[in-house]
Structure formats: structure tokens, C-alpha cells
Amino acid sequence: MLTLDYANCFADRIGPSHGLDPALLDPTGDVARGIATLTQKLTSTRGKGWERWRELAFEPMRTEHLSAVRAAAKGCEGRFDTMVVLGIGGSALGNIALQSALNPATHNLLDASVRKGPRMFVVDNVDPTYFGGVLDFCASQPGGLKRTLFNVISKSGETAETAAQFMVIRDRLKALMGKDHGANVVAVTDPRQGTMRRICEREGYVTLPVPDGVGGRFSVLSPVGLFAAAMCGIDIESLLQGAADMDKTCSSQELTANPAAMLAFLLVELGQSKGKTNHVLMPYANSLYLLADWYRQLWAESLGKHKDLKGNTVFAGFTPIKALGTTDQHSQVQLYREGPNDKVLGMVEVETFDRDVAIPAGLGVEAIAYLEGTSMSSLLAAEKRATEYAFVESQRPNFTIRFPRIDAYHVGQFINMWQITTAYAGLLLGIDAYDQPAVELGKQATFGLMGRAGYESFKTAVDKALGGKGRTIGG
């Protein structure tokens, strides 16, 4: 089980100006009773509406998805050297997080004989240099694009970036393989309707479902994340088991036994009563760093809202920030300790790495002799504890999430803990954690600028808003 250590959020560690009053944790107090009520509420809504994600790790979806994903992966077995995920936002960030957490950083460089599954690219942008470079690389390998699998992920099929990517690869595959090109595409999309569904049926692609009621940022434990994971040898059953076990822990009505409720309470309370509106997530492990990008979307898009459920203007939300220990000690810690005290610093540490690197004796130079005979894991652990201490000394609220080890089971726990934390935080803020109305305007303006029929007025509006007096230097 992951551990949440939250002592450094309280006044007895960091003083009353920036730390919370420990009395807030009184099991008979308002906070604890309020949380118990929210837990009941979440129990009553679980699996319904936009909270269907809570059932992804449980039957019947669990077995349905595991079976479908494994069948699709089996159908691809031995046929591909490279796999490219086409998607953006919730269709990409979970995949990036799983691959980087659970496969080596050198995965794409390893020889096929030792690599688990195909090389993997998750191409979540329409930068032509990047996208073109990845396609060129795939085409340059033995077998070329015929040995490349494209996993297109889009519930609707209308996300502009993913649609553009898909149109490019479909054209290239068709030129190469004609009608058979569908053998190189696995689509994850709406099981019944939408643009991508219609395309898949017309072209005969293998498809996997984005289940109803599962929004993009809550979809990593669905086929959206499971298929690419399975292709690259990740133990997807353990991933779901970790999520399921964490769900049970986070169903406790007792605040001090429920890590999701506690995290949500701490972050919202520190945000609202102490002005800590920037929420840093700083893993002390390279492989967990990109989980922080997945968390960034979850936390920002779910909670960043300017209306509460009653329609009042609130400008809610916190700014999630990713950092990496020890690396960012040499970049951000000066600011985190001496700059504005506007952050909660979430650290992530790993008890046992799957390997260690001994720091050998023999150099014999006094100033650094203390390192001889130790190991990188012990240095990493010492730096984390030293930094935690330095934060406490500067009265900066912080907490630690501890992984016993990095594996699919504990990554599943981590993911679901944050998803459930987000659900609690939405309730505490009184906002809808499941919509994203503010991204619509940019999409419509893009349509207008790209000449989509019916969106001409948006082009006019853009030109007007960005016209008039310009102010530039250079060029």
C-alpha cells in the first residue's frame, strides 16, 4: 500500500501562519463529519453519470476490458516493431505516464530481443517537425510503416489534432497497403456513435471502447491506457488490482484512514485558508516524473472553474506544477523555500528501487569521501529527507507519498488515489469536476481560423480582439 505522510501540513511542524490547526482532524469535529458525508455522497454516485470511471477496476468492466484488450494485443503479436499512439490530453497523458513509470527510459533503444513489445511513441501534438520525424523514423526501419501499429485514441474522432494525425497516417498506410491498411490500426473510441466510430466501421478497424461516462482525464484505467500498456508488457491486471484496492481504502468514512479524502481536504483547506494555491508534485524518481503530467491535467482541468454548482462566480482551482527530485533542488528549491509561500509541496518517494548503483570507494578525495561506499538510492533518500527538512524549516507545507516499489500495482494505486482525491476536491469546492467549458472557445476559434463552415464569426471575433493597436519589438 502507498503511504501518505501529511504531518508537515500542520502547525505543530511548520507553525500556525502556514500550517493547519491539528484540531481540524478531531474525529468528532466538523471536518471529519463533513468528509464522512462526502464519502457517503460519493458512494451513492459511484458508477453513475460522469463517475463511471470509479467502476473501471471492478466487475463487469474489469474483465470485459482485460479480455478485449488482451485479444486486441494478441492480434498484433509479432506483427509490429513500433507502435505510435495518436491522441492528445486524456488520450495521451495516461499512456505516457504508464510507459515511463513501468518501462525503462531506454525502452525504444533496446534490442527487440530484450525489449518488452514494440518501440513506443505517444505523439500528442501536431508539431510537423516532431510528427514528421517520428513517421520518418518508423518508415526507415526494416519493414517500414508495414511494421508500425497506429493506436488512434479519440472518443468522438473530432479532436482536431488527433483527426489530423489520423488523416496523415491513414493516407500513408493506404498508399502502401491499400484496403489492408486497417490491419495496422487499432482505434479506441466510442463503442456506438461518433465520427471515429463511423470511420472504423467503414474501414474495418479493430476497436476498443472508451466507455460511456468516462471522461478523457479519468480514462487511463480503461482501454485508453490499457491497450498500449498491454502491448508493452505492463501487467494491466495488477494495475487494476492496485486501483481497486486503493478504491476500498478511499471508501473509508474516517478522514484519517482515507488518503484521498485527506489529500483533498489538505489541499483545498491550505489553498483556501492559507493561500497555498500552487500544488507541486515532485517525485524523487525519474520514471514517476511524467505521472506528474497526468496529474496536472486531472487537477487543473477538473478543478479550474469560474462557476460553482449554484452558478456563483468563484474562480476556483489550483495550479498543478511538476518537479523532479533531486534535479529540481538545483532549479526550483531556492524559490520554493524563499519565494512567496503560496505552494503545497507534494513529494513522492520510493522505498526500494528495483536496482541500486553502488558508489565505489577508491577516489580518495576528502571533500567527497563521505560518498564512498554508499549508493545512489541512499543518496537520493537522504536528499529527499534533507529537502523535506528544509521545507519545514521555511514553514512550507508539504507531504510525501511513498511507493514501497515502482510496479503496476502501486502505479494503479497512485492513479486511483488522485482520481478519488479529485472527486472529493470537486465536492469541497462545490464545482463540477467533470466538465471543461473553457476549452470550447479555443476550439471554435480554431475551426474559424481553419475555415470550417459555420464558424466564420469566430474568425471575425479573433481578428477583432487581436487587431487594433499592436505592440511588438523586433521581427
Added chain:
Amino acid sequence: MLTLDYANCFADRIGPSHGLDPALLDPTGDVARGIATLTQKLTSTRGKGWERWRELAFEPMRTEHLSAVRAAAKGCEGRFDTMVVLGIGGSALGNIALQSALNPATHNLLDASVRKGPRMFVVDNVDPTYFGGVLDFCASQPGGLKRTLFNVISKSGETAETAAQFMVIRDRLKALMGKDHGANVVAVTDPRQGTMRRICEREGYVTLPVPDGVGGRFSVLSPVGLFAAAMCGIDIESLLQGAADMDKTCSSQELTANPAAMLAFLLVELGQSKGKTNHVLMPYANSLYLLADWYRQLWAESLGKHKDLKGNTVFAGFTPIKALGTTDQHSQVQLYREGPNDKVLGMVEVETFDRDVAIPAGLGVEAIAYLEGTSMSSLLAAEKRATEYAFVESQRPNFTIRFPRIDAYHVGQFINMWQITTAYAGLLLGIDAYDQPAVELGKQATFGLMGRAGYESFKTAVDKALGGKGRTIGG
């Protein structure tokens, strides 16, 4: 020349609650006169004390460094398939930025016949899984570690992470090559003194200088960044020429002709008078994304200070945040538009990419037919403009830095613009932009926890501060 478009920081675009009064730009007003005074001050201190970095792109350092770096690179020619930079913070972030900006994302995957220079890893952490994995990969290649160059970068040699990395690779190389192991090490360090200097002299390593008066975060245009760049085919002379030309532009006493002065004024003024204390840098180009990590260190560590130059408590500084367009439109833009209006959103765009990817006709699906016959670069440009518009509609201050194209010359401009901006911002905030006192405590506590003689009291202090009542869930 890069363009800075800053119109969207002003009230005539985004309203008076969040935008600055255009009257502030009056060429005869207080702001313009204050900036002119600061420009004079910076002219008088350039090249002195900790502002020696300002002379890196000029003679005599320019030719000295170019010659030394080229000679060192020539000495390595043909001998290495892989290069590993060992360093952290300012010794790593500039190298990561240059490599990702100016070499393809697939660099390490390319065949030696098309790759410019060796494979490149910048290993800026002591995560044992990551570090061990990279070493294993190097060792597994034909020729093994004998074909691997280690570029250790540390001014003092006492940075714990870099020292640990160095001790590991020295041991492995010695076991393999004995006294000849120095042929696989190029060190960038203090030219005269310090622990690493003494080691280099004892072991006979090739060295390049970290010049006096050039701090880590201002060192990318010194051999710290130039050597790895030269090894991988980056045009280091153009890089310095871009920096030199930008220096001249940023020496203008006229606020509206000096992009560094303008950026510093806008960011400090929006921070102090409008509460925009989070500063986002969001390139619309994958290859420029990691320049934002370099910027994060520069901005956070230089300006995050709790004392001004007179010793008053100030808690100065802004929180730099990196984001990527279009990717983060699907992750952060909901928050950036509807959440707390506490940010300045800096966008970076590229006028002409070095290639484009056509979006072909032929799919024939109405909802996405508007994309047919367009291109990824035009979609990227439309999304950027649409997002800029959406920010303006939400009264969010924002600016755009435009690259005519991505090349060494313009990357040099970008780097030096931000360095000079930081110098101005330090003066405007009245703080010392060149120290980093708050990182010391964590270093000392690490020494204590690692058992370094003389630091026992820090271990005691850590145990005391983090002892007492614990609060945890799970484990």
C-alpha cells in the same frame, strides 16, 4: 530577430482589472526613465562580478571558448558512439535545452550514418534505475563503455549528485581501461582550483573552463553548454552570434525597443500590481519545450529571494511554469482561462518550421473535412492564435515570442534575451539575482544524513524537525 508581441498585457486588450495602463509606456514617463537608468547600470556592471556571463558571446571569451571547445571535440572525433553528460541544474538544463531544440527528437534512435555526432544522454539525477539503465545501455553497445564519452560538468566537483555519478563512471572506466580511462572523460570545471580541478590534474583529463563569474544558470553559452553542442553538430558560432546580436538589441535605453527590459518590466509589474505571480512559458513547438526547463531554473533561482539588497524581508519571486502547445490546451487551458487570474501566459511560436506535414484529402468525413488539404503547421498556428484569443477573452495577460525559424542563431537570441531579462528583473525587484542561499540548508542536511564528518548537527536537526507526532495513512 525574435519578435516580442506584448500587446495582450495591456488594458486596451484585456481590460483595466488585469491589464496594465498603456500610459505606463509613455517614453517620457517614470517607467521609461527608470528603465533607461537600469540599462545604464547594467552597462556599467557588464562583464564584472557575477555579470561576466554577459561577455560570453564577445571577444576575447568567444574565440577562446570556441577554439578550446572545437579542439576538445576534435580530440574525440570518431572515438565515441555515445556521450553522457554528468551534471545537474545549470550544468544540465542548458545542454538538455540545446540538444532538444536543435537536434531531432529521434536523435538517439538514428543510425550513426545520419546522426550528427554520438548518441546523447544528459543524466541529471541519481535515480539508480535511470542511471544504471543508461550505463547498461552504453555498456551493451558494440565497443561498450570504451566507445562512451563522459562529459562531467561541475565547477567545484563537490555537488553530491555529480560527484556520485563521476565516482561510478570513473570506477567502471578504470576497471576496463586502467590509467587510459582519462581518454573517455572531458571535464568542464574551474580552470584553477577546486576538487574537480585537482582530480582532473591527477588523472590527466582533458578540461574546459567554467569561467570565473559565470554562475551555473548563466553558463549555457560557456563551454558548459558549448562542448556537448559541438559534439552533436550544433552550430555553436551561430548560437553565440545570436546571443551577441540580442545583447546589442537589449542594450537599448528605449523601453519599447528593448525586449529584455520590456519583458522584465511587464512580468514584474503584472506580478506586483496585478497579482500575476505565476509565469507560464508555453512553446508551440515540441523541440522548444525543454528550453522552458532551462528558463524555469533561471527565473526561479535568480528571483526567488526573501531578502532585498537592503536586508528587508520581501519574499520576492515568481513561479515559472512550463507548458506545451497545443498539448496543454487539452490539460491546462481550462485552468488558465477559468481558474484564478494569477498568471502571465508566455507563448512561443515558430513562423516557419523546417518541414511541414500535409494533411491529405480523401477521408471524406464531413465533421473533419475542413482539415483536408491543410497542413500541420497551419493547424498549429491557428490553434496558437485561437488560444491567444481565448486568453484575451478571459482577460488573461499574455505575450508571444516569435522565432522566424528554429536554429542555433535564434536559440542563442532566446537564451540571451531571458538572461538579460533576469538581470533587469533582479534590479526591478531590488534583490541579488546571482546567489542561491536557500539551497545550502538542504545540502548541509544531506551531508549530515550521509555521514559526512562535521555535519552531525544537521542530522540531529533533521531528526528533531521531522520527529515527534507523525501523521500517516497506509504503508
